[in-house]
Amino acid sequence: MGKQFPASKLERDESLRVVDNRTGKEYTVPITHNSIPANFFKGIRAAAGPNDRPEDETERGLRVADRGFLNTAVIESRITYIDGDNGVLRYRGYPIEQLAERSSFLEVSYLLIYGALPGASQLSHFTSEVLLHGPIHFDAEGFFRAFRYDAHPMSMLTSAFAYLGSYYGEANPSLQGQDLFTKAAKGDPAALQNMDRQIFRLIGKATTLAAMAYRIRQGRDFVVPPTGMSYTESFLYQLDHLSPTDHLSELHSTKPHPVLAKALDILFILHADHEMNASSTTVLQTGSSLPDPFSAVAAGCASLYGPLHGGANEAVIRMLISIGSPKNVPAFLEAVKKRQKVLSGFGHRVYKTSDPRSFIIRKVADEVFAVTGRDPLLDTAMALHDAALKDDYFVSRKLAPNVDFWSGLIYRAMGFPMDFFPVLFVVPRVVGWVAHWRQMMLSPSGVKIWRPRQLYLGPSARDYVPLEERTGTFQVGVGMEPSVIEHSGLAGKVRSKL
Numbered sequence: 152m153g154k155q156f157p158a159s160k161l162e163r164d165e166s167l168r169v170v171d172n173r174t175g176k177e178y179t180v181p182i183t184h185n186s187i188p189a190n191f192f193k194g195i196r197a198a199a200g201p202n203d204r205p206e207d208e209t210e211r212g213l214r215v216a217d218r219g220f221l222n223t224a225v226i227e228s229r230i231t232y233i234d235g236d237n238g239v240l241r242y243r244g245y246p247i248e249q250l251a252e253r254s255s256f257l258e259v260s261y262l263l264i265y266g267a268l269p270g271a272s273q274l275s276h277f278t279s280e281v282l283l284h285g286p287i288h289f290d291a292e293g294f295f296r297a298f299r300y301d302a303h304p305m306s307m308l309t310s311a312f313a314y315l316g317s318y319y320g321e322a323n324p325s326l327q328g329q330d331l332f333t334k335a336a337k338g339d340p341a342a343l344q345n346m347d348r349q350i351f352r353l354i355g356k357a358t359t360l361a362a363m364a365y366r367i368r369q370g371r372d373f374v375v376p377p378t379g380m381s382y383t384e385s386f387l388y389q390l391d392h393l394s395p396t397d398h399l400s401e402l403h404s405t406k407p408h409p410v411l412a413k414a415l416d417i418l419f420i421l422h423a424d425h426e427m428n429a430s431s432t433t434v435l436q437t438g439s440s441l442p443d444p445f446s447a448v449a450a451g452c453a454s455l456y457g458p459l460h461g462g463a464n465e466a467v468i469r470m471l472i473s474i475g476s477p478k479n480v481p482a483f484l485e486a487v488k489k490r491q492k493v494l495s496g497f498g499h500r501v502y503k504t505s506d507p508r509s510f511i512i513r514k515v516a517d518e519v520f521a522v523t524g525r526d527p528l529l530d531t532a533m534a535l536h537d538a539a540l541k542d543d544y545f546v547s548r549k550l551a552p553n554v555d556f557w558s559g560l561i562y563r564a565m566g567f568p569m570d571f572f573p574v575l576f577v578v579p580r581v582v583g584w585v586a587h588w589r590q591m592m593l594s595p596s597g598v599k600i601w602r603p604r605q606l607y608l609g610p611s612a613r614d615y616v617p618l619e620e621r622t623g624t625f626q627v628g629v630g631m632e633p634s635v636i637e638h639s640g641l642a643g644k645v646r647s648k649l
């Protein structure tokens with residue numbers, strides 16, 4: 152039996168009364184799940200006022216402006232819940248702390264995608280499907296070899312996902328019909344199967360592609376995913392097989408070091424999902440026009456790559472190296488306060504207290520350092536962390552450490568090159584992306600293309616002026632003309648003499 156509410160609670164009027172002072176009209180806006188529908192405001196119309204431009208389209212209804220999606224709910228989701236004020240993160244209702252301590256990455260993946268913790272046979276089926284789909288077509292080796300020796304691994308990984316999508320014509324709505332996946336919502340078993348096969352492939356191949364991006368830069372041959380290992384063990388094995396500085400318990404041993412494999416598994420659990428973060432939103436935005444899921448995941452990779460999102464762990468290490476010794480921390484923080492520097496790994500759009508993942512990661516870091524040795528940058532990190540948490544600038548803005556503050560130190564201790572850190576974020580986040588994508592494809596009301604609006608502040612209608620009639624200063628301001636570029640090489644020298 153459901154929860155009983157007192158009558159007074161049931162009778163509460165779940166609506167918002169809005170008066171448009173331009174017209175004096177009153178509107179009642181329904182409130183559902185403590186939200187109001189933005190589209191309702193389209194019905195609030197007025198005649199254009201003296202300050203309105205035609206482009207404001209005042210007669211066509213109010214628009215809701217939300218630069219950077221600060222307070223816009225773009226989807227109904229049942230996957231992840233964050234209470235940013237209280238530092239709470241739950242996957243499908245389970246606290247992240249319990250999952251990190253007691254679960255495994257593939258079990259958590261099942262939970263995120265299918266909504267419940269699996270039974271033994273369900274977990275075994277899912278695990279074997281994911282691991283079975285690890286190997287990729289031999290041709291893909293040529294794709295990786297086409298990159299330059301110094302290509303960033305995220306450039307390789309982003310394009311590798313898009314590339315690999317081309318292998319699966321049978322799972323591409325552009326080729327097979329736009330309802331290829333969405334008809335799963337109406338109970339079409341083949342559509343559901345097709346969708347899940349793509350999900351197994353994406354998760355299974357994420358480690359393989361990431362390992363290929365890693366090894367190509369070292370001029371080492373690729374490693375076929377091994378059998379008989381967990382997802383994270385298999386990943387470490389593929390990365391380091393036959394490496395002189397490997398993550399294996401003994402040189403050329405068959406299995407990665409158990410402490411490091413467990414640490415990576417926990418890090419993967421922590422990074423698997425984070426509700427409507429920039430990259431998951433990008434995957435959904437891209438997915439909303441119904442391309443194949445490999446293309447949507449490639450778009451997610453591109454979004455995650457940025458230093459404000461998945462590139463932050465790399466930025467933290469660069470920042471710590473630039474600070475050097477703990478004695479330089481006060482000067483660095485002063486520069487941050489003057490906005491000359493950024494304190495990477497601090498602050499979050501949602502968390503206004505410490506990111507709960509940062510506590511778990513801090514503990515994992517000690518376990519990893521016990522195996523790898525202590526990173527001297529840890530002292531600088533701790534001094535920075537403690538000083539920032541005592542400083543009013545950061546306290547008053549509710550800036551606290553996020554997951555990336557410590558994760559880079561762990562990856563560094565494990566020997567990963569800095570530019571590989573975002574890749575270590577992408578691999579587990581593929582699970583969150585596909586969980587959100589699947590949920591959207593299965594939406595009973597169908598998929599609506601994500602097409603936001605803008606406030607157009609540019610010029611009003613004007614007539615074309617022929618080139619010979621354009622005179623005077625054209626535009627004043629930053630970025631109003633193409634930049635003058637210095638060219639290298641013979642062509643550049645010749646051009647500069649023209």
Ligand code: CMC
Pocket residue numbers: 425428458459460461463487493494495496497498499500501548550553554555
């Ligand atoms: N260092 C110094 N000041 C900061 C920082 C920071 N790291 N983050 C925010 N602020 C200040 C900001 O200048 C602003 O101050 P004021 O109100 O005086 O103008 C105030 O705090 C509010 O910040 P905001 O930029 O409005 O916050 P946001 O929600 O738009 O940005 C953020 C969130 C994560 C992009 C930002 O905090 C940031 O750039 N942090 C550093 C990068 C980082 O660590 N990113 C990883 C995020 S966690 C991993 C993930 O989920 O991807």
